[in-house]
Amino acid sequence: MFDSATDDSARVVHHARDALSQGRIADALDAVDRARHREDLDDFGHVSVAVTGLQAKLAMGDLRGAATYARELTNLMRIRGLVGAAASYGLGEFAAARGQADQAVSYYERAGEELQSVAGHPWVPWRSGLARVVGGRGEIAAATELIEAELADARTLDMPYAVAHALRTQAAIAPTSDRIALLDEALEVLHGTTAARLDAQIRTDLAGWLLLLRPDESGRAVDLLRTAEKYARQQDLGPLLGRIRWLLERLGEAPDGELPGRLAELSAAERRVAQLVVTGKRNREIAEELGVSVKSVEWHVSHILRKLSITSRTELADALAQPRQPR
Template identity: 40%
Template sequence: MTIDGGGRDTCREVGAGGDVDVAATLQLAGMLARSGQVGEALAVLEALRSSQGPIDPLEHARLLALLVDCRLARGDLGDALELREELPALCRPEQAAAVAALAEHALGEIELALGAPEAALAHFRRAGDREAELSPEHRLAPDDLPWRVGAVLALVRGGGRDADHLAGAQLVAATTSGSAHAVAQALRTLATTDGGGRRLVLLREAQEALAGVPAARLAAQIATDVAGVLLLQGDPAARTEAVALLRSAETYADGEQLWPLQSRVHRLLERAGETPRRVHAEALAALTQAERRVAVPAAAGHSNRQIAGELLLSVKAVEWHLSRVYRKLGIRSRRALAEVLAPS
């Protein structure tokens, strides 16, 4: 299920310089992102950001939070880091609680993507503290501020405690909200904390919660989680189901250019003894000019030092560009890069 035409129509309206209802546009972008149409959501958000003058702090926080989510979904950490410069001003004590909570959560997501779970956890905790300042009727929906989800991931990655308690609290909040997307996300989060063999059961429940719901991105993430558990069973039937789930997630992630998800899918396919599909030619359009300049000689077998000398860059800059290329294309080696860039 898709939200047909809404994003494109809004982009045309914003691009034409007409009067735009910022709150409604942000609501549409959030719906697009939750439905899995990340590219459409990003286009709406970028159009709004480039054309709009000063906006209300809460709308500014919502805009930045959605941009961070979409950019990180595509593996564009560098672009997300640019937004980090604007977020601290929205976290100040004098800011409204909802504004600061959204900004703190976005900062937590960036720190988590940077591999800094302790810093991420601090931001997520502060997001929760600021949300607690709001009266119950003014609390942000779990879909808009899933700070416990981020906190659980930070605790799991950092080896901290209390993850299962937070995951349970998120499930209660999600169930109360009535959002199937939030419930499925909470079940998936709870599954990450389970050490008693209920992980697959919880993930299956998450899949059931999303039945008929437009949430392709979350559905693909859960399907990939399920596949990972099935592959550990070593059963032929389980492997067959896992590969089918991974192929479906692979197609979706490729179409939306969600390179972190695509990379995870490819790793699991390789574990299953399957060959990941060659990245579609259209996906190469996701590379910036600088990334292409580094990728082409790397695929041809040039070393990082050689490329640095040819392009007058530092070796570290070449390494950084190549890491982004690998992440975007869902690959892990020069050999795979050569296969992707080879003529059809």
């Protein structure tokens, strides 16, 4: 998305955008932090970084963090052409995430208007965002026209990510009988790519429809969710992980699978901290033993508890001692 900058300073911007499209959310935010205060970025570089940061924060469910980037986009929206279009699109995503449908529609429409003056502009999926909002209002004909236009453009551009993205949106507004086929097609389009987050989102959508429409394929639904769950947990994507866990519970499965698989996803530092927590050491004692700050230990403990789906240090010893059994 937004792939047009050519100067040397844009390399870090490309890195941030590539990390986001590949689903490496933490890496994308690290790159955004490095890029956003560079003095050699042009307006397009600034808007690209801000949109990337906003989308990464939204993926994590961090609306407050996303608001920081939304404020930057509000200023950039005044610039006509591609910069204003990209800023408007980002603000549309932010408004939609907050449930502000009218504002989202206005921003998405402005993005489309600004792009009309940009010849050969890069892919900006404003139609997809707008289609979801108007489709949610019951305006199915308008939503269908929007997403069919986006899908046609994506196929012309020969961008697997853009095609799969459009197919996922089309599945959300298409007749119920068509949704599984559209999501299967989206997964096939993404096969062999590195778009981990979009892949996980599509797998989760597909599992939900299999649960509803094809209960005899519950085994496939669980397999889809386990793959998506592993990714969402690694990247600490709360909103997506919440959907996955809800669906697993409807399928009679325990979230997170068995403990050995979850432990394998802890970093070496997290495993060492977990072992010391189990011995009864306090955060300050662990910090002294490992030679790190207390804040660093607190951060590790917080992530350990989330990854193991437990809520307190007192549960950690039991969690480490035995795998959780499916319900």
